[in-house]
Amino acid sequence: xxxxxxxxxxxxxxxxxxxxxxxxxxxxxxxxxxxxxxxxxxxxxxxxxxxxxxxxxxxxxxxxxxxxxxxxxxxxxxxxxxxxxxxxxxxxxxxxxxxxxxxxxxxxxxxxxxxxxxxxxxxxxxxxxxxxxxxxxxxxxxxxxxxxxxxxxxxxxxxxxxxxxxxxxxxxxxxxxxxxxxxxxxxxxxxxxxxxxxxxxxxxxxxxxxxxxxxxxxxxxxxxxxxxxxxxxxxxxxxxxxxxxxxxxxxxxxxxxxxxxxxxxxxxxxxxxxxxxxxxxxxxxxxxxxxxxxxxxxxxxxxxxxxxxxxxxxxxxxxxxxxxxxxxxxxxxxxxxxxxxxxxxxxxxxxxxxxxxxxxxxxxxxxxxxxxxxxxxxxxxxxxxxxxxxxxxxxxxxxxxxxxxxxxxxxxxxxxxxxxxxxxx
Amino acid sequence: xxxxxxxxxxxxxxxxxxxxxxxxxxxxxxxxxxxxxxxxxxxxxxxxxxxxxxxxxxxxxxxxxxxxxxxxxxxxxxxxxxxxxxxxxxxxxxxxxxxxxxxxxxxxxxxxxxxxxxxxxxxxxxxxxxxxxxxxxxxxxxxxxxxxxxxxxxxxxxxxxxxxxxxxxxxxxxxxxxxxxxxxxxxxxxxxxxxxxxxxxxxxxxxxxxxxxxxxxxxxxxxxxxxxxxxxxxxxxxxxxxxxxxxxxxxxxxxxxxxxxxxxxxxxxxxxxxxxxxxxxxxxxxxxxxxxxxxxxxxxxxxx
Numbered sequence: 001x002x003x004x005x006x007x008x009x010x011x012x013x014x015x016x017x018x019x020x021x022x023x024x025x026x027x028x029x030x031x032x033x034x035x036x037x038x039x040x041x042x043x044x045x046x047x048x049x050x051x052x053x054x055x056x057x058x059x060x061x062x063x064x065x066x067x068x069x070x071x072x073x074x075x076x077x078x079x080x081x082x083x084x085x086x087x088x089x090x091x092x093x094x095x096x097x098x099x100x101x102x103x104x105x106x107x108x109x110x111x112x113x114x115x116x117x118x119x120x121x122x123x124x125x126x127x128x129x130x131x132x133x134x135x136x137x138x139x140x141x142x143x144x145x146x147x148x149x150x151x152x153x154x155x156x157x158x159x160x161x162x163x164x165x166x167x168x169x170x171x172x173x174x175x176x177x178x179x180x181x182x183x184x185x186x187x188x189x190x191x192x193x194x195x196x197x198x199x200x201x202x203x204x205x206x207x208x209x210x211x212x213x214x215x216x217x218x219x220x221x222x223x224x225x226x227x228x229x230x231x232x233x234x235x236x237x238x239x240x241x242x243x244x245x246x247x248x249x250x251x252x253x254x255x256x257x258x259x260x261x262x263x264x265x266x267x268x269x270x271x272x273x274x275x276x277x278x279x280x281x282x283x284x285x286x287x288x289x290x291x292x293x294x295x296x297x298x299x300x301x302x303x304x305x306x307x308x309x310x311x312x313x314x315x316x317x318x319x320x321x322x323x324x325x326x327x328x329x330x331x332x333x334x335x336x337x338x339x340x341x342x343x344x345x346x347x348x349x350x351x352x353x354x355x356x357x358x359x360x361x362x363x364x365x366x367x368x369x370x371x372x373x374x375x376x377x378x379x380x381x382x383x384x385x386x387x388x389x390x391x392x393x394x395x396x397x398x399x400x401x402x403x404x405x406x407x408x409x410x411x412x413x414x415x416x417x418x419x420x421x422x423x424x425x
Numbered sequence: 426x427x428x429x430x431x432x433x434x435x436x437x438x439x440x441x442x443x444x445x446x447x448x449x450x451x452x453x454x455x456x457x458x459x460x461x462x463x464x465x466x467x468x469x470x471x472x473x474x475x476x477x478x479x480x481x482x483x484x485x486x487x488x489x490x491x492x493x494x495x496x497x498x499x500x501x502x503x504x505x506x507x508x509x510x511x512x513x514x515x516x517x518x519x520x521x522x523x524x525x526x527x528x529x530x531x532x533x534x535x536x537x538x539x540x541x542x543x544x545x546x547x548x549x550x551x552x553x554x555x556x557x558x559x560x561x562x563x564x565x566x567x568x569x570x571x572x573x574x575x576x577x578x579x580x581x582x583x584x585x586x587x588x589x590x591x592x593x594x595x596x597x598x599x600x601x602x603x604x605x606x607x608x609x610x611x612x613x614x615x616x617x618x619x620x621x622x623x624x625x626x627x628x629x630x631x632x633x634x635x636x637x638x639x640x641x642x643x644x645x646x647x648x649x650x651x652x653x654x655x656x657x658x659x660x661x662x663x664x665x666x667x668x669x670x671x672x673x674x675x676x677x678x679x680x681x682x683x684x685x686x687x688x689x690x691x692x693x694x695x696x697x698x699x700x701x702x703x704x705x706x707x708x709x710x711x712x713x714x715x716x717x718x719x720x721x722x723x724x725x726x727x728x729x
Binding site for chain 2: 078079082085086103104105107108109110192193194195246247248249250251252253256384385389392393394396397400402403414415418
């Protein structure tokens with residue numbers, strides 16, 4: 001009998017401990033009476049110190065608000081955020097994705113529209129706001145934080161050694177490739193094993209051939225499509241670069257292509273502005289510069305593809321919106337933008353941020369004068385099959401020679417036309 | 426009497442509950458949740474209306490899911506056939522040779538089994554490095570003068586899946602070898618001796634005596650092969666990525682499922698309804714194929 005009682009007690013204890021464990025967290029947050037505590041989530045565990053410093057500055061200016069930072073692993077961030085937001089909980093303020101990633105959360109009703117809270121958003125550039133706007137209702141759901149730019153990295157030391165200069169036409173670029181090849185370098189470090197790296201390649205070299213922003217606007221409006229001769233010619237030109245790419249380029253992964261560049265085996269790499277910090281840590285002696293891949297005629301613009309990469313967003317179900325807006329405004333201030341530039345080496349989207357202290361970012365901003373939207377991410381990542389997934393797979397086919405440029409263009413066109421209304425007319 | 430009965434029941438509950446809770450929460454509940462989710466339409470992360478079998482219809486009959494699904498299923502079939510043919514045949518051969526006590530049998534038994542113990546992610550990562558254009562495999566080919574056989578093993582559409590399969594066979598062949606070895610070792614010695622006395626040769630001995638008696642082991646290995654081939658995921662994920670690169674040539678229903686249900690959140694529009702439908706199809710295929718294989722091999726089984 002005694003044994004029996006013990007057993008029941010044990011089962012009861014186990015059940016009880018499970019039930020009450022869940023409730024324990026609730027009580028702690030009610031401690032401070034006048035202090036509002038904000039939950040702030042990021043997908044950057046590597047930047048925890050940076051944000052802690054910024055939060056300390058914010059709390060100094062707003063003693064009645066306390067911000068608790070939580071950083072999740074980048075690859076798990078969306079899943080965790082989606083789970084807690086759909087459960088009615090989640091952070092008050094958080095890092096949000098851009099474009100289709102933003103629309104996923106905005107259209108699910110998890111994000112607070114920000115225009116009425118933050119009238120200063122209208123000062124942001126159109127391209128930055130595009131990444132924070134849901135195409136479904138046209139409302140702005142995030143305060144744009146940083147942008148990324150795709151262009152050509154080049155090795156200044158190798159350029160000096162070979163007596164090369166920054167090319168002003170596509171022909172000159174090819175001549176530089178040939179010179180590098182003769183000298184025993186891999187002319188262009190890019191590879192094709194990871195499909196998304198071919199989207200980067202398109203972003204770096206494609207715009208001049210398909211016609212930059214004019215083409216972008218035309219396909220968005222359905223006036224042109226991806227079987228346009230200019231687009232097919234761009235694919236042909238991309239394919240022609242394979243003879244300057246590494247041996248067995250179909251097996252060259254993202255890591256391989258980056259190491260081709262920072263180990264100075266290759267003087268060129270088409271990649272995003274986010275690589276610069278990584279190159280500096282991997283090879284502090286690397287002397288690199290950047291340029292926009294030129295058009296065939298020197299008089300035509302040399303485009304760089306630009307996309308918004310991160311927005312600060314507010315939980316639509318937050319009970320502390322007044323405080324959250326204060327923090328959002330802080331994250332959208334010029335001072336915060338400047339620390340993003342100087343400490344994080346990122347291109348801040350805040351208008352009027354002084355980037356002169358960092359020559360690399362100043363140069364990126366200079367190249368952005370000929371900015372064009374990063375084609376498939378900006379325009380066609382809202383529905384399945386996304387333009388990006390179609391391009392990435394088909395581009396691998398064309399680079400490997402299993403698809404022709406025309407077939408590639410048709411696959412992309414057919415895929416997008418399956419849902420994109422302007423293409424169905 | 427009544428008291429004892431109740432005691433016994435309580436103890437049974439006590440021992441069963443934890444296991445039942447785990448199975449219920451992590452296996453049965455998700456299975457029924459995905460069945461439930463697959464019957465609804467979804468707007469992004471929000472479940473909307475009941476649509477019956479609409480998601481299955483879209484998966485099987487409309488672009489692009491139809492194309493992706495059957496392409497992935499084709500690759501799974503390819504995995505199954507190659508694994509059955511190569512891995513299980515070699516497993517049987519190795520098991521047989523080990524049972525014949527060839528010189529160094531104890532040594533080989535351990536060597537063959539070591540890769541089975543490795544983490545699948547570590548194997549994928551390491552072989553991913555070996556198979557790079559400048560990796561171990563291509564360097565070895567250069568060393569032995571076969572430069573013309575160097576390839577971008579994981580980057581070419583016609584080579585990527587066979588390469589993944591070979592790596593997986595390298596990792597897993599020790600398992601069927603040991604199972605077959607144990608099965609062959611348990612064949613009664615009298616039968617073998619009687620056969621030898623009758624002057625039966627090794628070939629006949631194998632097919633007429635050993636093989637029929639190890640059918641239960643073959644059943645187990647076949648069922649495991651089917652389950653394994655339908656659930657291929659980690660190998661592809663670690664070596665060629667979630668997109669089944671290059672150009673979907675290594676895509677499997679596992680990676681397709683993951684991409685559709687979760688992986689595309691970044692790229693907009695996760696299709697949770699269709700993702701759940703794929704999950705359910707994987708479950709049903711595994712279940713049906715396993716049943717079929719047990720049924721077929723059961724009929725061939727012999728009792729001594």
